[in-house]
C-alpha cells in the first residue's frame with residue numbers, strides 16, 4: 001500500500017488536526033452558525049452527518065442531499081474543508097459532485113465488506129482522502145480489510161478513526177476504546193492517518209476532554225469532535241455534543257507531547273484500559289451480589305455461608321496460580337471483594353427490616 005499520512009498538505013501541519021461539527025446537519029442556520037464559530041477558533045475541517053445511520057427507525061435520519069449545498073456554503077464563507085459520512089455509492093457520487101473534501105466510512109458500514117467494496121468501487125479514479133472508522137466489533141482483521149479495500153481502489157490519503165467498540169455491558173463508555181488494537185494496526189499499516197472520535201467513544205460531554213488527551217498521549221494525529229451551536233437542541237447524539245466554546249477550552253487544555261517516550265505512554269494507556277475493565281467488572285460483581293442479597297432476604301437464607309466462601313477462595317487460588325499470580329495477593333484480593341459483598345448484602349437486610 002502506498003499511503004500518504006498527510007491528508008491535506010496545503011494546511012498548516014498542526015497536531016491534532018481537528019475535525020469538528022455537528023453529529024447531523026439539521027438546518028442551514030445551524031450549519032452556518034456552528035461552522036462560523038468553529039472557523040473563528042481556527043478549526044480547519046467541518047464535519048456533519050447528512051445521511052444518518054440510526055439504530056431504530058423513526059429517529060432523525062438526516063436531511064439528505066440538500067445538506068450538501070449548505071456544506072458548499074461553509075467552504076465559501078469560512079474557507080473550511082468539509083467532511084461527511086458516506087455509506088453507499090450514491091452518497092459518494094453526490095459528495096464528489098458537491099466537492100466535499102473528506103469522506104469517512106461509518107462504524108456500521110465498515111463492519112460490512114459488501115458495503116465497503118461498493119464504496120471503494122465508487123471512489124476509483126478520484127483523489128479524495130478517506131477515513132475508515134473502526135467496525136462495531138473489535139475485529140482488527142475486518143478493520144484492516146476495509147482499509148485495504150480503500151487502498152486497493154487507489155485511495156492514498158487514507159486514515160482511520162478509533163470511535164470505540166460496541167459491548168453489551170456498557171458502563172463508563174458508550175463504545176469501549178481498545179488502544180491496543182490501534183497500536184497493532186499502526187504497526188501493520190504504518191502510514192495511516194490516526195484519528196480519534198472521543199464523542200462516540202465516550203458518549204457524554206464530560207468524557208471528551210480526557211479521551212482526547214489519551215489519544216494525544218497515544219500519538220494520534222487528529223481528533224473528530226461533535227460540536228453543535230445548541231447541543232441541548234440537537235436532533236441526534238445531543239448528550240455527547242459540545243458547544244464551540246467548550247471545544248475551544250478542551251483544545252487549549254490539551255497537552256501535545258513530543259512523543260519520544262511513546263513506549264511509556266502506550267504502556268500506561270494499556271494499564272489504564274485494564275484498570276477501567278477491572279472497575280467495570282467489580283461493579284458488575286457487586287450488582288450480582290446485591291441480587292444474591294435480595295434472594296437471601298426473600299428466602300430467609302443467612303448471608304455468610306462459610307463453606308461457600310472456602311470453596312470460592314480455593315477455586316480463586318487455583319485459578320490465580322494458573323495465571324501466575326502470587327497467592328498472598330489473590331488471597332487478600334478475594335477477601336477484600338468478599339468483605340465488600342458482605343457489606344452490601346447487610347445493607348439490603350437492614351433496608352428490609354425497616
Ligand code: PEP
Nearest residue numbers: 049106107108133163200
Ligand atoms: C458519526 O460520526 O456521526 C457516526 C454516526 O459515527 P459512527 O459511525 O462512529 O457511529
Ligand code: MN
Nearest residue numbers: 023226236237
Ligand atoms: Mn453522532
